[in-house]
Amino acid sequence: MQFSAQEDIDVPIETVFNMVSDFERFERKALRRGVDVRRVTGSVVPQAGITWETEFKIRGKPRHIIIEMTECDRPSLMRFQSSSKGMNGDTVIELLALSQRRTRLRVETSLGAKTLPARLLLQSLKLGQSRFRRQFQTRLSEFARDMEERHLHGV
Template sequence: MILTGKVDIAAPADTVFGNVTDFDLWVPQARRKGVTMRRTDGGGDPVPGMTWETDFRFRGKIRHMDSEVVRLLRPEEMAIRSLSRGFEFFVTLQIVALAAARSRLHVSLEAKPRTLGARLLLQSARLGQSGLEAKFRSRIEGFGRSLERPLGA
């Protein structure tokens, strides 16, 4: 299943890319939502091969996911591959400069099942795909609004 969304952002492409790749600021935001993120590659600037572990609650259970930045092209694109027990996810963020102070963020999320249970869950999710797409686009718009200002602000 693939979900996509785009949002126009009132900020230059370099600023948007810097905010998207500033993982040190994402960790506290995730923690406030009950998500635990641990960087596992030793830290430093974002580069391909950067990895982290994530634990979060979903449907009443604690879930674990390992993620890796597989592509990082400044200031246009970042791709992340994540593995959980049942799924493999690919998230691609592309930033297009529209003007000096305006950008467009395209986000694509592809979910691939790794187990029979995940395949069944994905099939049932496809039945409500239009609702999922609307919710995904809404989240992307909110994410885009948050990128218009520095994350620490």
């Protein structure tokens, strides 16, 4: 299953990259939402090899996912591989400078199942695919507006 979203942001590409790679901020957000997230390897500087372990519940079942940044090309690309007991995922974050003050942010994710229960979970996601894609785009749009606000106010 693949899905993607993109958003144009009125923020320079370097600033967008810095905000997107602010891993400590994302870790704190995840913790507030009940996700146990722990950086296993790597520094705060975005680079290939940074790894996180996460635990959370989906449909009442605990899930353990390992996420690794496999590629980082500042300021235009970050790639993450994720794996769990039954699924693999690949997420690519691409940034494109449209002008000195405007950046296009594109996020593309693909998920693949390794087990029958994971295939069933993916199948249920596919059934609600249009709603899921809308939510994904909405969240990326909200994130983009938040970046514009933070940039505007120097946060």
